[in-house]
Amino acid sequence: MTTDKITEYLEQMAVKLGVAAEHVYGVLVRQQLAEGVVAILVAFVFAALAIWLIRLAFRYFDEWDDLRIVVLAVIVVCFGTVLTAGGSGILHVVNPEYYAIREIMETIRGVVK
Numbered sequence: 578m579t580t581d582k583i584t585e586y587l588e589q590m591a592v593k594l595g596v597a598a599e600h601v602y603g604v605l606v607r608q609q610l611a612e613g614v615v616a617i618l619v620a621f622v623f624a625a626l627a628i629w630l631i632r633l634a635f636r637y638f639d640e641w642d643d644l645r646i647v648v649l650a651v652i653v654v655c656f657g658t659v660l661t662a663g664g665s666g667i668l669h670v671v672n673p674e675y676y677a678i679r680e681i682m683e684t685i686r687g688v689v690k
Contacts, residue, residue: 590685605677612676613669620663627655 630652634645669676 602677605680606673609669609673609676609680613666613671613673616662616666616669618666620659620666623655623658623662627652627659630655 630648634648634652
């Protein structure tokens with residue numbers, strides 16, 4: 578879909594929504610902020626879990642011969658989640674307007690297809 582076509586759809590939506598267009602856009606921006614905050618909180622929870630597991634592993638590492646690989650795998654997954662959720666959350670909080678517009682564009686693409 579071309580940019581001109583997307584702009585045309587956006588203009589048509591704005592005309593149909595009228596004053597509500599500003600309200601809808603404001604709601605979408607606030608939603609992106611909320612999604613960012615939740616993602617950052619999820620990242621903190623997984624970071625705390627990973628740190629707890631690392632401390633536990635160092636304390637009892639000699640006794641955990643069978644569980645060593647599992648614990649290390651869970652730690653890696655936790656840190657992967659921290660990086661992805663934290664990064665996404667920070668981007669949503671720093672630039673919520675971009676993600677609101679992106680959601681509008683995805684909705685238009687879904688309707689047009």
